[in-house]
Amino acid sequence: MRASMLGVTKRIYSSSEEESGLRRGPWTLQEDTLLTRYIARHGEGRWNMLAKCAGLKRTGKSCRLRWLNYLKPDIKRGNLTPQEQLLILELHSKWGNRWSKIAQHLPGRTDNEIKNYWRTKVQKEARQLNIEANSEKFLDAVRNFWIPRLLQKMEQASYSSSLATLDSQSQADHGVRSPPSNSTVPSSLSTLLCPPESQSAHYSNLGSEKSSSVTSPNVLSTNSNTISPQPETLENPTCSPLPGDAICSNLILSGSCYDLDGFDQASAGMGAYDNSPVECQMGEGNWVFDSMEDTLWDMDDTWHFRDLSETGI
């Protein structure tokens, strides 16, 4: 645990703040306990009153923030998974800096955490590329290099897990498969992200939120050449809402990006799906099918995996 979380850090605050008796800065273990216990008994909300009643010398705002960003039981700790990173990139391309909105699609992750991730990782990447973080150029780089890299990570993770499964299932089967090459996106990727039965008409909900005030350009879709959803899928949305669905939709709809020949979908494919690290926990509702009437993926504007494979990504 960081020292700052234990109240070790020193900050200089104005005398008026000290006079008011309100504490600021890092929370102590005692304060955390007080807040947690109080909420356990009385629930969240009415934060100013809560702060007083709980005996905390903190503002309501501070209590709320501490609870939401740190103490709440379902907060997920640790590094963001490639799937989560992928989803953040996707959603940010659609919604811009709407962190809380993005966080709603990543259960257990807070808007603060996502915001920090964006600032520390994504913007850093932009700086290294010497381009503006929200520029079309950077978003293009994200689309063409970063996302495929994440997809590859996911695939490798899946590959490892399926190898482990194979090992445990049958020692007799010594068929050694080479790991996914760096030159192409592995063919099982689409199966990893989308079960074969639902691949035909996969699309995301990322065109939703008509009313939202998106400031950043949407690089992952354009306004032209939209794809109509297939009726049978609309009526029968069996595809699980996976974090990679939006990606999947592009992969599928963009045509022959992948060579699926020779890939044993029945065994490896479904196995990969079953053991996929992709978690099917995207919050309430089937967000994939939320907004069928909205803009869908542009077939011409999908990722340039062919280009990537040529450039060795």
Added chain:
DNA sequence: AAGAACAACAACCGCCTTAGG
């Protein structure tokens, strides 16, 4: 080994929206 630079992230700030009086 020491200092600098960088990374990570908790916490605060200010603004906006909303609900209630």
Added chain:
DNA sequence: ACCTAAGGCGGTTGTTGTTCT
């Protein structure tokens, strides 16, 4: 209709830990 307080959100800052030189 107006005012006010509370809550929510995005931006920013400050501190500590880690890595690099």
